[in-house]
Amino acid sequence: MTDRKIERGQRLSPTLLIGGTIVAAIVLVAVVSFFWTPWSTIHTDVNYPAAGPGTAGHFLGTDTRGRDIASLLMAGSRTTLYVGILAVGIAAVIGTPLGILAGMVRRGPAELLMRVTDLMLAFPALLLALVFATIWGSSLTTAMTAIGVASIPSFIRVVRSGTVVVMTTDYVQAARVAGRRRFAIAARHVLPNVMGLVIVQVSVSYAIAILAEAALSYLGLGAGPTTASWGRMLYENSAALTYAPVILIWPGLAIALAVLGFNLLGDGLRDRLDPRLAGR
Template sequence: MSQTVVNIPPSGPEMESKYEEKVVSPWKEVWRKFKKNKMAVVGFGIVSFFILLAIFADWIAPYGFKETQLNQKHLSPSSEHWFGTDEFGRDIFSRIIYGARISLWVGFLSVAGSAVVGSFLGILAGYYGRWVDTIISRFFDILLAFPSILLAIAVVAMLGPSLQNALIAIAIINVPTFGRLVRSRVLTIKEEEYITAAKAIGMGDGRILLHHVLPNSLAPIIVQGTLAIATAIIEAAALGFLGMGAQPPTPEWGKMLADSKDFMIQAPWTVFFPGIAIMLTVLGFNLMGDGLRDALDPKMKN
C-alpha cells in the first residue's frame, strides 16, 4: 500500500511573523510614491523655500519693503543690494521676499475659498441630481462661459481695486472648476455598494455625505487645489499688473512688474527678478501637483 505524504506548512510565531503582511497607512503610501517622483520633490522644495521666505520675511529681508532711498534708485545688483533697486531706491530683493508672503496668501486663501464653495455645490449637484443638479450645473456653465481673467476684472471693477477684492475675484472664477470636478466624482461614488448599504441601515444624507462621499472625494480636490494655487498666483499677478490688485506700496510681484515696465532697457533687473519669482513659484506648485496626482491615482499603483 503506497503512502501519501502531505506537506503541512509549519506554524508558530516565527512563521506568523514571516507571512504577516505589513499594513501601511494610505497617506504613508502616497508620501512614499510622491518621494519617488524626483520632479515632484523638486517642486516641493521650491514651494517650501518660498513658504519659508514668506514666514521669515521680517528676519531675512535686509531692508523694509517701503524703505526708499531716492539717491540710490536703479542701482544694479551688488553686494549691498543683491537684486538692485527700483525707481524709488527700494531694495528689490527685500520686496520680492515680502512679495512671497502676499502671493502665497492670495493663492492659498482664494483656492481654499473656491474649494470649499465649489466642493459643497458639486457634492449637492452630484448626490441629489434632478433639479438641484440642473440649477447648479447651469450656474457653473455661466461662470465658465466667460474667460477667467475677464471675469476677474469684471468682479474687481464692481468691488473696487484692492488686494482683498482681487482675492475674492480669483476665488469666484475657480468655483466651477472644483464644482464640476467634485460633481463627476460624486456621481460615481453614490452608485457604490457601501452607499447603498448606508442608506439601507437608515443613515441620513448628512452623515453619508460627511462620512463617505466627502472623504472619497478628497484626492481630486487636493490635486486640483495644488494646481489651482499656481493659477491663482498668475491671476493675482495679472490683476496687479493691470492696477486692479494690490495697490502701492504693497510689494506684490505683478504690481512690481507693472511699475518697472517703463525701465526695462534702463534697469532690466527690476523686471527680471519679479518675473523669475513668479515663474519659480508657479513651476513649483505645478510640479508638486503633478506628483500628487500620480501618487493619489489608484491606476498608478503598480
C-alpha cells in the first residue's frame, strides 16, 4: 500500500501542480468577478488618483484615473480567459484536422499544406494582428482572431508529427487492411492518440495568446477603453512609471503569473501524457 501511494505521488509532478494551481486561481478570480468586485470598474475616485495600496479602502490602490486596481485586475482575468479561448479555439479547431490530414496523406495536397504552413510560421503574429486591425478595425476580438489564425501552423505541425507516428502502428495497419475508410481511422484511432499533443499545445498557445493580447492592448489595438484588461492597464498608466511605478507592477505581475501558470501546466501535461517521458 505504501509503495502504491509513493508511486501515485510521483506521477503528479510539481510543475503540473504549480501550473494547475495558478490557472485554477485565475479561473476562480474570473468567476468571482462576475458576481463581486471590491469596487465598480468604471468608478473613479477623483480624490485619490494614483493612490498607494490601502488608501481610502482601495486594497491595491488606484490607477491614474482613480479606479480601483484590485477590481480592474479581477475583471481583467475574464479578458485573459476570453482571449485564450478565442485564439486557441480557432487554432485548435482548424489546425487539428488539418494536421491529421497532412499526417495521413503526406503527398500532393498535404505537401502543399505544409509549405503554406512554413510560410505562415515565418509571418509574425503581431504583424498579422496589425493587418487585421487595419482592415476590420481594432478590437479585442479582431486581435485574437488574428493571433488564432497565426497559431494554426503550430497545431498543424504538432498534430502531423503525432499522426505520422500513429499511422505506423499495427492496429492502424490492421484497420487499413480491413478496409476501414480514412475518416473512420482518423476518428477512431488517430484523434484519440494525438489528443495529448493537442492538450499540451493548447496550454502553451494559451500563454502566447495572453502575451499577445497584452502587447496589442499596450499598443492600443486590443481591448477598448471600457474593457478591463491587464495590457490596457499598462497602456493607460504608463505615464505613472516615474512617480507611481507600483500601479504598473500589479498588472505586469498578473500577466507574468498567468503566462508562467499556463507554461508550467503545459510542461506538466507533456511529462504526464507523453509515454516517452513516463519513466523519467
